[in-house]
Amino acid sequence: MFSVLSYGRLVARAVLGGLSQTDPRAGGGGSGSGSGDYGLVTAGCGFGKDFRKGLLKKGACYGDDACFVARHRSADVLGVADGVGGWRDYGVDPSQFSGTLMRTCERLVKEGRFVPSNPIGILTTSYCELLQNKVPLLGSSTACIVVLDRTSHRLHTANLGDSGFLVVRGGEVVHRSDEQQHYFNTPFQLSIAPPEAEGVVLSDSPDAADSTSFDVQLGDIILTATDGLFDNMPDYMILQELKKLKNSNYESIQQTARSIAEQAHELAYDPNYMSPFAQFACDNGLNVRGGKPDDITVLLSIVAEYTD
Amino acid sequence: MSPVFPMLTVLTMFYYICLRRRARTAPRGEMMNSHRTVEPHSRTSPLNAEVIQYAKEVVDFSSHYGSENSMSYTMWNLAGVPNVFPSSGDFTQTAVFRTYGTWWDQCPSASVPFKRTPPNFQSQDYVELAFEQQVYPTAVHVLETYHPGAVIRILACSANPYSPSPPAEVRWETLWSERPTKVNGSQARQFKPCIKQIHFPTNLIRLEVNSSLLDYYTELDAVVLHGMKDKPGLSLKTSLIDMNDLEDDDYEEKDGCGMDTLNKKFSSTALRDRPSNGYFDKLPYELIQLILNHLTLPDLCRLAQTCKLLNQHCCDPLQYLHLNLQPYWAKLNDTSLEFLQARCTLVQWLNLSWTGNRGFISVAGFSRFLKVCGSELVRLELSCSHFLNETCLEIISEMCPNLQDLNLSSCDKLPPQAFNHVAKLCGLKRLVLYRTKVEQTALLSILNFCSELQHLSLGSCVMIEDYDVIASMIGAKCKKLRTLDLWRCKNITENGIAELASGCPLLEELDLGWCPTLQSSTGCFARLARQLPNLQKLFLTANRSVCDTDIEELAGNCTRLRQLDILGTRMVSPASLRKLLESCKDLSLLDVSFCSQIDNRAVLELNVSFPKVFIKKSFTQ
Numbered sequence: 001m002f003s004v005l006s007y008g009r010l011v012a013r014a015v016l017g018g019l020s021q022t023d024p025r026a027g028g029g030g031s032g033s034g035s036g037d038y039g040l041v042t043a044g045c046g047f048g049k050d051f052r053k054g055l056l057k058k059g060a061c062y063g064d065d066a067c068f069v070a071r072h073r074s075a076d077v078l079g080v081a082d083g084v085g086g087w088r089d090y091g092v093d094p095s096q097f098s099g100t101l102m103r104t105c106e107r108l109v110k111e112g113r114f115v116p117s118n119p120i121g122i123l124t125t126s127y128c129e130l131l132q133n134k135v136p137l138l139g140s141s142t143a144c145i146v147v148l149d150r151t152s153h154r155l156h157t158a159n160l161g162d163s164g165f166l167v168v169r170g171g172e173v174v175h176r177s178d179e180q181q182h183y184f185n186t187p188f189q190l191s192i193a194p195p196e197a198e199g200v201v202l203s204d205s206p207d208a209a210d211s212t213s214f215d216v217q218l219g220d221i222i223l224t225a226t227d228g229l230f231d232n233m234p235d236y237m238i239l240q241e242l243k244k245l246k247n248s249n250y251e252s253i254q255q256t257a258r259s260i261a262e263q264a265h266e267l268a269y270d271p272n273y274m275s276p277f278a279q280f281a282c283d284n285g286l287n288v289r290g291g292k293p294d295d296i297t298v299l300l301s302i303v304a305e306y307t308d
Numbered sequence: 309m310s311p312v313f314p315m316l317t318v319l320t321m322f323y324y325i326c327l328r329r330r331a332r333t334a335p336r337g338e339m340m341n342s343h344r345t346v347e348p349h350s351r352t353s354p355l356n357a358e359v360i361q362y363a364k365e366v367v368d369f370s371s372h373y374g375s376e377n378s379m380s381y382t383m384w385n386l387a388g389v390p391n392v393f394p395s396s397g398d399f400t401q402t403a404v405f406r407t408y409g410t411w412w413d414q415c416p417s418a419s420v421p422f423k424r425t426p427p428n429f430q431s432q433d434y435v436e437l438a439f440e441q442q443v444y445p446t447a448v449h450v451l452e453t454y455h456p457g458a459v460i461r462i463l464a465c466s467a468n469p470y471s472p473s474p475p476a477e478v479r480w481e482t483l484w485s486e487r488p489t490k491v492n493g494s495q496a497r498q499f500k501p502c503i504k505q506i507h508f509p510t511n512l513i514r515l516e517v518n519s520s521l522l523d524y525y526t527e528l529d530a531v532v533l534h535g536m537k538d539k540p541g542l543s544l545k546t547s548l549i550d551m552n553d554l555e556d557d558d559y560e561e562k563d564g565c566g567m568d569t570l571n572k573k574f575s576s577t578a579l580r581d582r583p584s585n586g587y588f589d590k591l592p593y594e595l596i597q598l599i600l601n602h603l604t605l606p607d608l609c610r611l612a613q614t615c616k617l618l619n620q621h622c623c624d625p626l627q628y629l630h631l632n633l634q635p636y637w638a639k640l641n642d643t644s645l646e647f648l649q650a651r652c653t654l655v656q657w658l659n660l661s662w663t664g665n666r667g668f669i670s671v672a673g674f675s676r677f678l679k680v681c682g683s684e685l686v687r688l689e690l691s692c693s694h695f696l697n698e699t700c701l702e703i704i705s706e707m708c709p710n711l712q713d714l715n716l717s718s719c720d721k722l723p724p725q726a727f728n729h730v731a732k733l734c735g736l737k738r739l740v741l742y743r744t745k746v747e748q749t750a751l752l753s754i755l756n757f758c759s760e761l762q763h764l765s766l767g768s769c770v771m772i773e774d775y776d777v778i779a780s781m782i783g784a785k786c787k788k789l790r791t792l793d794l795w796r797c798k799n800i801t802e803n804g805i806a807e808l809a810s811g812c813p814l815l816e817e818l819d820l821g822w823c824p825t826l827q828s829s830t831g832c833f834a835r836l837a838r839q840l841p842n843l844q845k846l847f848l849t850a851n852r853s854v855c856d857t858d859i860e861e862l863a864g865n866c867t868r869l870r871q872l873d874i875l876g877t878r879m880v881s882p883a884s885l886r887k888l889l890e891s892c893k894d895l896s897l898l899d900v901s902f903c904s905q906i907d908n909r910a911v912l913e914l915n916v917s918f919p920k921v922f923i924k925k926s927f928t929q
Binding site: 107108111113128129131132133134135136194195196 | 374375378379380381388391398400401822824827828829850852853875876877878879901902904926928
């Protein structure tokens with residue numbers, strides 16, 4: 001009798017154990033992905049201001065702008081940085097700072113030295129790493145980092161300066177970043193100054209970046225760009241272009257990104273067009289008209305299911 | 309009843325099978341905080357199961373150039389896929405050791421080498437790498453991207469660093485070893501030495517390097533391990549027999565010989581013929597001692613087994629005044645220490661660097677040894693001895709009252725409170741705390757009590773909060789200080805420098821590399837130059853504010869300068885360097901890498917005028 005009871009307990013455990021195995025998530029074996037993990041399919045395009053064929057270093061530089069796209073097991077990360085052109089007058093190449101900053105961020109992500117919910121941490125660590133370089137880097141840039149946490153489906157962003165991002169859902173902008181400016185045409189910026197000019201050169205701490213976090217859904221479009229885009233193309237034009245995006249494969253995203261960048265590039269050199277930049281200047285008392293020639297960098301991403 | 313039981317048995321089997329499958333598909337723990345591991349990159353060739361892997365993780369190392377928690381020039385870059393190779397140059401994404409050449413052996417803080425170091429042990433630094441899969445290695449390739457040629461030994465370990473249970477037996481086997489050889493040039497190369505076959509699978513590889521022949525820092529990008537998953541059969545090619553390996557295998561015997569069994573053996577054999585022994589035993593005792601001084605430790609132990617006379621000589625404690633056990637780190641364990649105990653009661657210099665890891669030496673074994681042998685100890689080297697804990701330091705402070713030289717370099721697992729005991733060693737003249745976790749209060753206490761300090765290394769001590777306070781204490785208490793290493797001391801300012809300069813006028817060596825908070829405009833470097841006329845070595849690496857005025861002050865005041873590093877400043881011109889070289893006749897090392905005003909042509913011109921000076925100019929591309 002007693003042994004039947006103990007056997008019975010064993011049987012009950014076996015049956016229940018077997019039933020719990022029919023969970024569809026675990027059924028696939030150790031492939032790791034399963035449904036529920038999100039990823040970003042990203043394409044980028046850009047134009048340097050002076051029609052220079054900028055050396056396309058790793059992570060791509062367009063003029064003094066730089067960007068990167070990196071993938072890690074836990075998150076997809078991308079970023080843009082706009083090098084401040086004024087350094088050229090002092091003999092410093094502005095693209096060196098922004099390019100090195102973006103490449104360092106890319107390396108950080110690939111090596112997993114980051115926490116998806118803390119994009120400001122990526123900026124801070126990357127900035128500190130720039131100071132660890134034997135090469136004496138000089139320059140400054142804005143920065144905008146966007147992180148998609150695969151499992152929690154949340155987008156974490158950090159924005160320092162006047163680059164930024166838009167999140168478009170169902171043809172409408174549902175999230176956007178705020179510009180950070182000290183005064184007109186002087187955005188917040190990370191910088192490394194020569195020792196004699198410290199205190200004179202504007203240098204914002206990475207902690208001054210704006211940080212936001214929000215949920216995203218499959219099919220959301222994220223547009224990350226430097227101010228070369230936003231100063232030349234108002235929202236409705238961008239949305240018009242995005243409507244043409246049919247599906248979420250790489251080629252169509254690449255095409256749309258290119259068309260947005262090209263359009264912004266054309267408008268920048270149109271002297272009669274009332275660009276958002278000109279509009280803002282007029283609001284501040286400066287009577288200007290036309291586009292704003294600037295380096296343009298556009299990274300276009302769609303939230304899709306993550307496949308390895 | 310009877311048909312039920314087989315059915316129940318089947319159901320229980322079903323239960324256990326499901327349990328096993330669930331264990332296999334259970335998600336691996338998130339490795340978010342082990343940010344230094346990299347996705348293992350392995351390829352398996354289906355035909356003969358050869359596995360090619362990059363390192364998954366750097367497990368241990370003795371030193372590196374970069375900052376803790378950074379990924380620039382740090383040892384952790386050796387894991388994963390190469391970032392730079394095949395380009396050559398000085399890149400941040402590589403692994404760089406702290407020293408190169410013989411410069412650190414020539415500066416005032418250089419320590420005297422131990423006697424009885426076997427000539428085939430020349431390793432200065434090491435790095436241990438863990439791979440994902442255990443394989444029988446067929447090749448180890450090292451991708452070197454700058455000034456190659458430092459690797460002199462490759463070893464494999466039988467322990468798996470990723471297995472949850474501690475291994476029963478840990479063996480280290482040398483796969484390849486060679487004397488340091490000069491490699492010309494700084495170009496990248498893929499180093500492919502011929503390794504010997506071993507009989508156990510491994511996923512833990514150790515590289516030992518010697519940088520003494522290099523012209524500049526060597527930089528390594530990645531290590532590739534080729535191996536077979538299954539034990540290879542008899543190979544057709546004969547494995548290379550290295551003379552050094554025969555030596556290695558024989559080391560095991562030294563801890564196994566007991567005097568009693570030998571005595572029994574000798575007494576039982578009757579010696580019929582008494583062969584002539586060349587009157588060796590007629591030599592005076594002291595002369596035989598002098599002859600035996602030239603033997604290495606294993607030879608001494610073997611000689612002790614030959615006859616009673618030599619046994620008496622070899623067990624004489626006077627033979628063990630200098631005991632260097634670092635070359636035998638792969639085999640040294642508690643038993644060895646216990647065996648040597650009886651002979652080492654008078655030991656004055658003891659080198660246990662690199663020993664004892666992975667359970668070879670226990671705290672109890674070390675404590676026992678020190679209780680017997682610590683009373684006369686004057687110098688104790690414990691670099692990278694990860695078996696140390698707070699108790700060990702307490703024992704050291706109690707048992708070694710005469711200690712003058714203590715090296716705890718890279719003992720980064722020692723808890724901060726362990727350093728409280730160091731303050732009890734009031735006779736300390738040399739203290740190395742490079743890359744340890746010593747904290748502010750413990751260090752202040754040490755500085756307060758150890759007023760005899762002449763050599764102090766606080767490089768990369770990241771747990772110190774305020775280096776100005778430390779500098780002030782040094783200036784107040786350590787008046788005899790001759791060398792000071794403040795490499796990467798992140799927040800020292802001109803106030804600390806002022807206190808140092810006024811308090812320690814005997815300073816001959818000062819390393820302020822990568823201290824970003826020092827600004828030349830405060831006049832701190834000029835003050836240093838004026839108040840420290842005995843300076844022989846000054847490192848101002850990556851201090852971007854060093855300018856011509858500072859160089860001119862050095863030229864005017866520090867004429868004994870031998871080594872100067874001003875890497876990365878934009879504000880020094882060739883003219884002021886010329887003045888420096890004219891004034892400081894002994895200058896032999898001048899590092900002007902990444903100084904934008906000093907281009908290659910300027911370096912060539914200076915070299916023409918001052919041919920004895922090694923002017924270093926590194927490059928990235």
